[in-house]
Amino acid sequence: xxxxxxxxxxxxxxxxxxxxxxxxxxxxxxxxxxxxxxxxxxxxxxxxxxxxxxxxxxxxxxxxxxxxxxxxxxxxxxxxxxxxxxxxxxxxxxxxxxxxxxxxxxxxxxxxxxxxxxxxxxxxxxxxxxxxxxxxxxxxxxxxxxxxxxxxxxxxxxxxxxxxxxxxxxxxxxxxxxxxxxxxxxxxxxxxxxxxxxxxxxxxxxxxxxxxxxxxxxxxxxxxxxxxxxxxxxxxxxxxxxxxxxxxxxxxxxxxxxxxxxxxxxxxxxxxxxxxxxxxxxxxxxxxxxxxxxxxxxxxxxxxxxxxxxxxxxxxxx
Amino acid sequence: xxxxxxxxxxxxxxxxxxxxxxxxxxxxxxxxxxxxxxxxxxxxxxxxxxxxxxxxxxxxxxxxxxxxxxxxxxxxxxxxxxxxxxxxxxxxxxxxxxxxxxxxxxxxxxxxxxxxxxxxxxxxxxxxxxxxxxxxxxxxxxxxxxxxxxxxxxxxxxxxxxxxxxxxxxxxxxxxxxxxxxxxxxxxxxxxxxxxxxxxxxxxxxxxxxxxxxxxxxxxxxxxxxxxxxxxxxxxxxxxxxxxxxxxxxxxxxxxxxxxxxxxxxxxxxxxxxxxxxxxxxxxxxxxxxxxxxxxxxxxxxxxx
Numbered sequence: 001x002x003x004x005x006x007x008x009x010x011x012x013x014x015x016x017x018x019x020x021x022x023x024x025x026x027x028x029x030x031x032x033x034x035x036x037x038x039x040x041x042x043x044x045x046x047x048x049x050x051x052x053x054x055x056x057x058x059x060x061x062x063x064x065x066x067x068x069x070x071x072x073x074x075x076x077x078x079x080x081x082x083x084x085x086x087x088x089x090x091x092x093x094x095x096x097x098x099x100x101x102x103x104x105x106x107x108x109x110x111x112x113x114x115x116x117x118x119x120x121x122x123x124x125x126x127x128x129x130x131x132x133x134x135x136x137x138x139x140x141x142x143x144x145x146x147x148x149x150x151x152x153x154x155x156x157x158x159x160x161x162x163x164x165x166x167x168x169x170x171x172x173x174x175x176x177x178x179x180x181x182x183x184x185x186x187x188x189x190x191x192x193x194x195x196x197x198x199x200x201x202x203x204x205x206x207x208x209x210x211x212x213x214x215x216x217x218x219x220x221x222x223x224x225x226x227x228x229x230x231x232x233x234x235x236x237x238x239x240x241x242x243x244x245x246x247x248x249x250x251x252x253x254x255x256x257x258x259x260x261x262x263x264x265x266x267x268x269x270x271x272x273x274x275x276x277x278x279x280x281x282x283x284x285x286x287x288x289x290x291x292x293x294x295x296x297x298x299x300x301x302x303x304x305x306x307x308x309x310x311x312x313x314x315x316x317x318x
Numbered sequence: 319x320x321x322x323x324x325x326x327x328x329x330x331x332x333x334x335x336x337x338x339x340x341x342x343x344x345x346x347x348x349x350x351x352x353x354x355x356x357x358x359x360x361x362x363x364x365x366x367x368x369x370x371x372x373x374x375x376x377x378x379x380x381x382x383x384x385x386x387x388x389x390x391x392x393x394x395x396x397x398x399x400x401x402x403x404x405x406x407x408x409x410x411x412x413x414x415x416x417x418x419x420x421x422x423x424x425x426x427x428x429x430x431x432x433x434x435x436x437x438x439x440x441x442x443x444x445x446x447x448x449x450x451x452x453x454x455x456x457x458x459x460x461x462x463x464x465x466x467x468x469x470x471x472x473x474x475x476x477x478x479x480x481x482x483x484x485x486x487x488x489x490x491x492x493x494x495x496x497x498x499x500x501x502x503x504x505x506x507x508x509x510x511x512x513x514x515x516x517x518x519x520x521x522x523x524x525x526x527x528x529x530x531x532x533x534x535x536x537x538x539x540x541x542x543x544x545x546x547x548x549x550x551x552x553x554x555x556x557x558x559x560x561x562x563x564x565x566x567x568x569x570x571x572x573x574x575x576x577x578x579x580x581x582x583x584x585x586x587x588x589x590x591x592x593x594x595x596x597x598x599x600x601x602x603x604x605x606x607x608x609x610x611x612x613x614x615x616x617x618x619x620x621x622x623x
Contacts, residue, residue, distance in 0.1 A: 033448075039526040040447035044455065047440035047501060054496035055462040058473035065473060121364055124356035135368035138375060141601045141612070144555050145573040146594045149580050150378045153587055158390040160377055192374065197616060204617035253468040256557040260577055274468050274558070281472045282562060290472045298469050 066292035071285045083292035093293065095268055096276040099183065103272060104251040106187045107194075111247055112240075114195045119202030120228070136196045148260030151189040152176065155261070161188075176262050179269030186257060186270065194250075198243050205239030206232070241312045245305055252301050273297050375598075382406070382592035389587045402588070406596070409579070409589035415596070417568055418575035422554055423600075425490045425571060430549035432495040434542055441504025442530055446516065456505070462498045467559050475562050489563045490571070494553050500545045507541040508534060544615045547608055551601060572597050 030038070066083055070076035087093045122133055142150070154160045155175035162172040175185035209232060217227045233240075255274035258264060264271035264279070271279075273293065281290035356364070381389055383401035410416070443449075444456050467474065474493055483489035511534055519529045535542065557573045564570055570578070576597050580590055605612055 036447055036526075037449040040443040040449040040452075043439040043443035043447075043530070047436040047459075047498075048455070050436065050492070050496040051459060051462050051498060054474060054477070054493045055465050055470070055498075058470040058477060059465055061473035061476070062470060065476075118364075118367075121356060121360060124360075126356040126361050126364070132364060132368045135372050137613075139371055140616075141551075141605045142375070142598055143573065143601060145557055145576050146378075146598050149576060149590060149594050150374050152580070153381070153591065154374060154377065156390070156587075160373075160394075163392065163394055192371065196371070200613060200616045253466060255468055259557070259561075260580065277468070277471065278558065278562075281475070287472055287476070294469045294472060298464065302464065 062291045062294055065288055066295050068288045070287040072287060073285075076288070079288070083288045084296070086289060087292055087296065092268060092271070093276060096271050096273045099268075099270060100252060100254075100272045102183050103186055103190075103254065104248055106183065107190045107251055108244075108247050110187070110191060111195060111198060112243060114191065115198035115243070116202050116240075118195065118199045119206055120232075122199070122203055123206045136199065138196075139193050140196045140200075142193065144256040145260055147189070147193050148257050151185075151192075151257075152261045155185050155189075177266050179266050182262060182266065182270045186261070189261075190251070190254075190257065194247070198247060201243055202236070202239060205236050209235050237312065241308065245308055248304055248308075249301050252297065252304075378591045379595050381588055382595050384588050386586065386588055405588045405592045409586075409592045410596075412583075412589070413575060413579055414567065415572075415575060415593065418570055418572045421487075421490075421569060422572040425487060425494075426550045426553035428487070428491045429494040429553040430546045432491065433497055433500050433549045434546050436495070437497075437500025437545065438504045438535065438538075438542065439530070440501045441506075442508050442534060444501070444505045445508035446511070446513070446534075459498045459501050463502075467493070467556075471558060471562060474559075478563055484563055485566045485569050487569075490560055490569075493559065494556060495549075497549070497552075500549065503541060503545055504538070507538045511537055540611065540614070543608065544611045547604060547611050548615045550604070554601065 065076065067078060067080060068076035069079050069082070118136065122129065122136075126132075139147075156162075157172060157174060157177075161175065165172055173181050173185075175181050213231055213235070214227050217231055222230070253274055254272050255278065258270050258272050258275050259278075262270045264275045274297075277290045277293045277297070280286045280293060380395075380397055382405055383403055384395070384398045384405075385402055388395055388398060440459070444452065444459075478484060478489045478493065481489075483492075515533060515537075516529050519533055524532070555573065556571075557577070560571045560574050561577075564574060576593055579593055583590055
C-alpha cells in the first residue's frame with residue numbers, strides 16, 4: 001500500500017484487462033513457444049508421413065517378410081530364419097556376394113586413386129582449364145541406362161574397345177560373354193562414369209585447404225611430394241572418408257549397369273546382389289528370399305561403413 | 319610457420335565458389351612459370367584423358383548417323399561421309415518414344431517439385447525452430463538415407479500393389495519423393511539464414527507460413543535450384559523402380575523404354591545410339607544452363623547418385 005493509494009494491479013487483473021481490450025480470453029491462448037512448436041511440427045509433418053510410409057514401414061515389413069515364405073499368391077507362411085539359412089548356403093547368392101565384392105573393390109580402389117589424382121591436377125593452373133574440366137565432367141550427366149547401352153555397344157566383339165586393342169596389336173576380348181572378362185569390363189566402364197563425380201568432391205576438399213599451409217611448408221624446403229603427403233592428405237582426411245563411404249555404398253547397390261549390359265550373364269558371372277534380389281522377387285516370386293537378401297545387403301553396407309569410420313578414427317588418434 | 323598455423327599471417331581470402339577458386343591466368347605463357355602450375359607432361363596426359371572421356375559420347379553420336387553396314391567398319395570411320403539423320407526418325411517411330419518422354423518429364427518434374435517443397439518445409443523446421451524431440455527426429459530422418467529403393471524394392475512394391483497404384487503416375491512419383499536427402503541439404507542451408515530477419519518479420523505481423531515463403535525461400539533459392547536439379551536427375555535416371563511397377567507400354571519412362579528398345583533391336587546399333595543420344599539430351603540441356611548448380615549439388619552432398 002503506497003502513500004498515493006495506488007495499487008499495482010495483480011498479474012491476473014492485468015491479463016483480464018488486456019483480454020477485455022482484445023476481446024478474447026488470455027488464459028486459453030497458447031504461449032509463444034508452444035505456438036512455435038506447433039508450427040515446427042506442422043512443417044515437418046508432410047515429409048515425416050512420406051518417410052514413415054515409404055521407408056519406415058517397408059523396412060519393418062522387409063524384416064518380417066524375410067522370415068516368411070511368400071509367392072504373392074498364397075498368404076505368407078512364417079518360417080523363422082530358413083530364408084537366411086537358404087541364402088548362406090545358396091551357391092548363386094554366395095556367387096552374387098563374391099561378384100559384388102569383386103566389382104565394388106575392383107572399381108573403388110582405382111576410383112579413389114584416379115579421382116584424387118585428377119583433383120590434384122585440376123587444382124593446379126594450366127590453360128583452357130575450364131574446357132578440359134568440362135570434358136571430364138560430361139560422363140557424370142549421362143543417364144545410367146544410356147551409360148549401360150553405350151558401353152554394351154563399345155564392348156561388342158567388333159566394338160570400339162576391341163578395335164582399340166587391335167590397333168596396339170593386342171588380342172580382342174569377349175567383354176560381355178567371357179565370364180572372366182565381364183567384371184573387369186564393368187570396372188572399366190564404371191571408372192569412366194564415376195571418376196569425374198568423385199573428382200569434383202575431392203577438388204572441393206582441396207580448395208578448402210588454406211594455401212598458407214602449403215606455402216609455409218614450401219618455404220621450409222618441403223618438396224611437392226612431401227607437402228602432398230604430410231599436409232594435403234592429412235587435411236583431406238574427412239573428404240577421403242566421405243568418398244570411401246559413399247563410393248562403396250553406391251557400388252554395393254549397383255543394378256542398372258548389370259541389368260542393361262548383360263542381364264547378369266554369362267553364367268551369373270555378373271549377377272550382383274541387386275540383380276539377385278530383383279530376380280528372386282520378380283522372376284521367381286520368392287519374396288521372402290528376396291527380402292532376406294535385402295536385409296543382408298543392408299547389414300553388409302552398415303558393417304562396412306562402421307569399419308571405415310573405425311579405421312579412420314583410429315588413424316587420427318595414432 | 320607457427321604464426322601461419324595460428325592464423326597470425328595475412329588474412330585468408332574469402333572462400334570463392336569452386337569453379338572460380340583459382341584466379342584465371344592472364345598471359346598465355348605465364349602458366350609455365352607460376353608456382354602451382356601443372357607441368358607440360360601432366361598437361362599432355364590430362365588432355366589425352368579428356369579425349370578418352372569424350373570418346374564414348376562422341377562415338378555414340380557418330381554411330382547414330384551411320385548406316386547399319388558402316389557401324390563396325392575398319393579402318394574406324396570417325397564421322398560418316400554422309401550423315402544419315404533419318405536414323406533418328408526411324409527409331410523414334412518404332413516405339414512410342416514421345417510418350418516415354420512425356421511420362422519421364424511429368425514424373426521427374428513432379429517428383430522434384432514435391433520433394434523440394436516438403437524437404438524445404440522440414441529442413442526449415444529443423445534449422446529454425448526449437449521443439450521437443452528435434453535431434454531424435456533429425457537422426458531418424460537421416461537414417462532413412464541408408465534405405466534406398468534397391469534395398470526396399472520388395473516391401474515397397476507390395477505396398478504400392480496393395481494401394482492399387484501399379485501402372486500409375488503416383489507409383490512413380492510418391493515413393494521417389496520420399497527422399498530425406500533434401501531435408502539434410504535444406505537444413506544445412508537454412509541454418510545460415512539470420513534469425514533477426516525472421517524476428518523482424520514476426521514483429522511486423524507476418525505469419526509463420528508467410529515468413530517461410532516470402533523471406534526464407536527467396537534467400538535460399540540457389541539451394542532450392544540445386545536440390546530440384548538433383549531430384550529431377552535422380553528421377554530421370556531411376557531404373558529398377560519403374561521396371562518393377564510399370565507393365566503398360568503407355569506408362570513407361572525413357573529409361574525403361576530405351577532398355578526395352580535395346581532388347582528388341584540388339585543389332586540396330588545406329589538406331590540404338592540415336593535414341594541414347596536423345597535420352598541424354600534433357601540432362602545435357604539442363605547441365606549447360608545450370609552448370610554451377612550441378613557442381614554445387616555434388617560438392618554439398620556427395621550422397622547423391
